[in-house]
Amino acid sequence: MNISEFAKEAGVSVSAVSRYFNDGYLAEDKKEKIKAALERTGYVPSYSARTVRSKVTKLIGVILPKLSSESISRVTEGISEVFGKEGFELLLVNTANDYNREISSLELFRQNRVDGVILLASVFTDLHRSLLAKMRVPVVIIGQQLKGYNCVCHNDFGAAYSMTKLMLSKGVKRPAFIGANPDDKAAGEDRRKGYERAVAEAGLTVDPKYCETAKFSMESGYEKAKRLFSNRLKPDCVFCATDNIAAGAMLYLRENGISVPNDVMIGGIGDSRFGRVLYVPLSTVHLHYKTAGIEGAKMLLSEMKSSSQVHRILQLEYDIVERESTAKEN
Amino acid sequence: MNISEFAKEAGVSVSAVSRYFNDGYLAEDKKEKIKAALERTGYVPSYSARTVRSKVTKLIGVILPKLSSESISRVTEGISEVFGKEGFELLLVNTANDYNREISSLELFRQNRVDGVILLASVFTDLHRSLLAKMRVPVVIIGQQLKGYNCVCHNDFGAAYSMTKLMLSKGVKRPAFIGANPDDKAAGEDRRKGYERAVAEAGLTVDPKYCETAKFSMESGYEKAKRLFSNRLKPDCVFCATDNIAAGAMLYLRENGISVPNDVMIGGIGDSRFGRVLYVPLSTVHLHYKTAGIEGAKMLLSEMKSSSQVHRILQLEYDIVERESTAKEN
DNA sequence: CCACGATATGAAATCGGTATCACATACTGT
DNA sequence: ACAGTATGTGATACCGATTTCATATCGTGG
Numbered sequence: 036m037n038i039s040e041f042a043k044e045a046g047v048s049v050s051a052v053s054r055y056f057n058d059g060y061l062a063e064d065k066k067e068k069i070k071a072a073l074e075r076t077g078y079v080p081s082y083s084a085r086t087v088r089s090k091v092t093k094l095i096g097v098i099l100p101k102l103s104s105e106s107i108s109r110v111t112e113g114i115s116e117v118f119g120k121e122g123f124e125l126l127l128v129n130t131a132n133d134y135n136r137e138i139s140s141l142e143l144f145r146q147n148r149v150d151g152v153i154l155l156a157s158v159f160t161d162l163h164r165s166l167l168a169k170m171r172v173p174v175v176i177i178g179q180q181l182k183g184y185n186c187v188c189h190n191d192f193g194a195a196y197s198m199t200k201l202m203l204s205k206g207v208k209r210p211a212f213i214g215a216n217p218d219d220k221a222a223g224e225d226r227r228k229g230y231e232r233a234v235a236e237a238g239l240t241v242d243p244k245y246c247e248t249a250k251f252s253m254e255s256g257y258e259k260a261k262r263l264f265s266n267r268l269k270p271d272c273v274f275c276a277t278d279n280i281a282a283g284a285m286l287y288l289r290e291n292g293i294s295v296p297n298d299v300m301i302g303g304i305g306d307s308r309f310g311r312v313l314y315v316p317l318s319t320v321h322l323h324y325k326t327a328g329i330e331g332a333k334m335l336l337s338e339m340k341s342s343s344q345v346h347r348i349l350q351l352e353y354d355i356v357e358r359e360s361t362a363k364e365n
Numbered sequence: 366m367n368i369s370e371f372a373k374e375a376g377v378s379v380s381a382v383s384r385y386f387n388d389g390y391l392a393e394d395k396k397e398k399i400k401a402a403l404e405r406t407g408y409v410p411s412y413s414a415r416t417v418r419s420k421v422t423k424l425i426g427v428i429l430p431k432l433s434s435e436s437i438s439r440v441t442e443g444i445s446e447v448f449g450k451e452g453f454e455l456l457l458v459n460t461a462n463d464y465n466r467e468i469s470s471l472e473l474f475r476q477n478r479v480d481g482v483i484l485l486a487s488v489f490t491d492l493h494r495s496l497l498a499k500m501r502v503p504v505v506i507i508g509q510q511l512k513g514y515n516c517v518c519h520n521d522f523g524a525a526y527s528m529t530k531l532m533l534s535k536g537v538k539r540p541a542f543i544g545a546n547p548d549d550k551a552a553g554e555d556r557r558k559g560y561e562r563a564v565a566e567a568g569l570t571v572d573p574k575y576c577e578t579a580k581f582s583m584e585s586g587y588e589k590a591k592r593l594f595s596n597r598l599k600p601d602c603v604f605c606a607t608d609n610i611a612a613g614a615m616l617y618l619r620e621n622g623i624s625v626p627n628d629v630m631i632g633g634i635g636d637s638r639f640g641r642v643l644y645v646p647l648s649t650v651h652l653h654y655k656t657a658g659i660e661g662a663k664m665l666l667s668e669m670k671s672s673s674q675v676h677r678i679l680q681l682e683y684d685i686v687e688r689e690s691t692a693k694e695n
Numbered sequence: 696c697c698a699c700g701a702t703a704t705g706a707a708a709t710c711g712g713t714a715t716c717a718c719a720t721a722c723t724g725t
Numbered sequence: 726a727c728a729g730t731a732t733g734t735g736a737t738a739c740c741g742a743t744t745t746c747a748t749a750t751c752g753t754g755g
Contacts, residue, residue: 037710037711037712038711038712038713039711039712047735048734048735048736049712049735049736050713050714050734050735050736051733051734051735052712053712053713053714054733054734056712057713060732060733060734061733061734062732062733062734065733065734077499079472079475079476079477080476080711080712081417081476081477081710081711081712082413082476082477082478082712083412083413083414083416083417083422083477083478083710083711083712084413084417084710084711084712084713084740085711085712085713086413086712086740087411087413087414087417087710087711087712087713087739087740087741087742088711088712088713088714088739088740088741089712089713089714089740090740092413094456102438102441102442102445103435103438103439103441103442104438105433105435108432108433108434108438109433111432111433111459112432112433112459115432115457115459115461116461119459119461119466124456124457124458124473125456125457125458125459126424126454126455126456126457127445127454127455127456127457128454128455129441129442129445129449129455131445131446131449136449142409143454145409146409146410146411146412147409147411147412147413147741148412148413169407253638253641253642282639282642283642285642286641286642307639308583308639309612309637309638309639309642309643311583311616312583312612312613312615312616312639312643312644313639313642313643313644314642314643314644367740367741367742368741368742368743369741369742377705378704378705378706379705379706379741379742380704380705380706380743380744381703381704381705382742383742383743383744384703384704384743386742387743390702390703390704391703391704392702392703392704395703395704410741410742411740411741411742412742413740413741413742414710414740414741414742414743415741415742415743416710416742417709417710417711417712417740417741417742417743418709418710418711418741418742418743418744419710419742419743419744420710477711
């Protein structure tokens with residue numbers, strides 16, 4: 036059933052039906068007639084037909100590198116909260132860390148399918164930049180910084196710096212680092228730089244032998260810890276770029292009878308929920324993931340309304356969460 | 366730019382352009398012309414316009430009670446994997462455990478916005494049933510069973526029964542239970558029944574004083590454990606309906622110097638990633654969440670193609686994962 | 696040489712809505 | 726009483742694609 040059949044059934048004009056669902060510039064008796072016919076027939080207007088004319092999709096495209104990650108799903112929850120209230124739905128694309136899918140999703144979102152895009156990218160290539168430039172709807176980037184776009188990001192450098200400094204302040208002599216993909220500016224590069232700065236300020240040298248690069252998983256953290264501890268390096272502190280990596284590292288230490296924090300301190304970033312209940316409760320840095328989602332969504336919303344050309348970068352700060360994994364007294 | 370402007374620019378007819386993007390019943394030279402013009406202009410066809418005529422949205426509606434939950438995001442990952450390959454995108458609705466939003470999402474998906482629906486419901490009301498009956502596209506339910514619909518679910522009863530039995534086989538005398546919302550047939554009712562059956566079979570009685578009902582969170586598990594252990598009940602085993610609840614319970618025991626598994630055994634369900642790295646590694650039951658997502662997606666896909674009237678229920682089995690939290694010898 | 700199916704083509708109808716427009720009516724304040 | 730505004734109305738053009746249909750061209754077997 037389409038609008039004109041329904042209008043006939045309800046005994047009103049097509050325009051009246053359209054107005055009923057939109058501005059509501061309509062007499063009471065017609066509203067009643069339509070409401071009654073609605074119950075009788077179960078008619079629902081077609082969304083795509085509306086979109087063709089009105090250009091409004093009430094859809095927000097969200098591009099995620101992964102679904103089953105605590106940090107990402109917390110961001111998404113924030114986004115969903117804001118847009119849910121505003122009557123928008125989320126069109127989610129999971130790129131599974133595949134750049135090609137990230138690109139093809141951007142292509143997809145150019146087909147007038149969404150009113151705005153939120154991108155949680157891991158790495159930016161030139162192809163990203165050129166596609167983003169072609170975008171016809173507002174875009175907000177969360178978790179990374181990109182010039183010329185609205186961004187919400189974390190102080191990754193500061194978080195890593197502070198956590199490392201905390202551990203160094205307890206008399207650590209041979210710090211080690213398990214980082215993430217260095218092409219990832221935020222979680223890879225910035226966190227590494229924060230670590231390096233703190234180490235340098237403590238008068239120690241950053242030895243590449245004490246640095247490993249892991250994937251974003253517990254398993255990978257386990258493997259990299261094994262490498263760090265399988266030779267004569269004997270680190271007395273491991274700073275991990277994420278809590279997942281830290282959990283994996285801790286598992287390795289536990290299995291090998293290395294005591295945390297007495298023999299080795301461990302610190303992470305992310306404040307995952309499981310950190311509190313780990314074998315040794317994990318010292319970590321709380322990043323405001325959900326807030327990032329909320330603020331990013333609000334940014335997008337305001338850009339969709341005003342389409343201003345001003346692009347701003349919102350950097351969220353962090354909170355150190357100290358638990359037992361760094362609790363050794365100096 | 367629309368299709369006719371673009372057709373003029375490319376020097377071909379409107380039909381030719383449409384055919385280029387669809388059946389491809391087109392001469393080579395025209396394909397070349399169009400390809401060239403495409404690069405020149407950056408034209409992309411409007412998806413909603415296409416949908417009005419062709420009725421195909423290439424969208425799957427997915428209704429979730431929560432986003433930041435490990436089990437749910439694993440299901441979603443499975444769904445996303447299958448539909449990604451088939452060129453579908455996911456329209457995600459997060460109901461945040463609010464029945465009203467579950468209902469309104471179903472309403473939303475009636476507006477010809479999706480080609481199929483996957484529902485991860487927690488509780489079914491009559492309103493659910495009547496709305497589902499009005500649905501004009503195929504629906505698959507994951508995690509629950511509902512007569513007359515395609516479902517993929519877990520053997521919740523069996524999982525709870527086996528885990529409880531495992532603990533009871535080690536000489537437990539005063540078992541306790543922290544369950545989930547009893548209105549939730551799968552995670553609430555069935556898991557409780559599994560627990561009760563195992564207890565009864567062991568010749569013990571199920572005492573309501575030893576049973577608590579928690580929310581799906583660590584914090585709630587902590588609180589309920591506190592209640593169980595703050596009086597003279599002295600349970601020597603706690604079976605928790607989810608790993609999150611178990612983690613919270615374990616935290617309480619740890620803070621109060623109660624040894625796991627020597628004083629109290631703990632078991633959970635879900636095989637969360639953090640279970641391995643908990644204070645005491647958690648014995649749990651692996652449920653095939655991702656597989657559920659994959660199989661549910663395949664079911665929906667085949668129903669979308671054939672629209673058969675046969676509805677089937679696929680129950681996935683489980684694997685016991687025994688770790689230290691139940692490692693006490695008899 | 697002609698009939699015939701396969702391939703190819705563009706004009707126009709169509710999908711199901713919304714936006715515009717010209718016009719009707721009711722309520723103000725002066 | 727009357728101008729001016731706010732409210733209410735239905736016919737119709739329009740959005741941007743797909744699909745239908747009538748027709749054209751080609752190779753090929755009889």
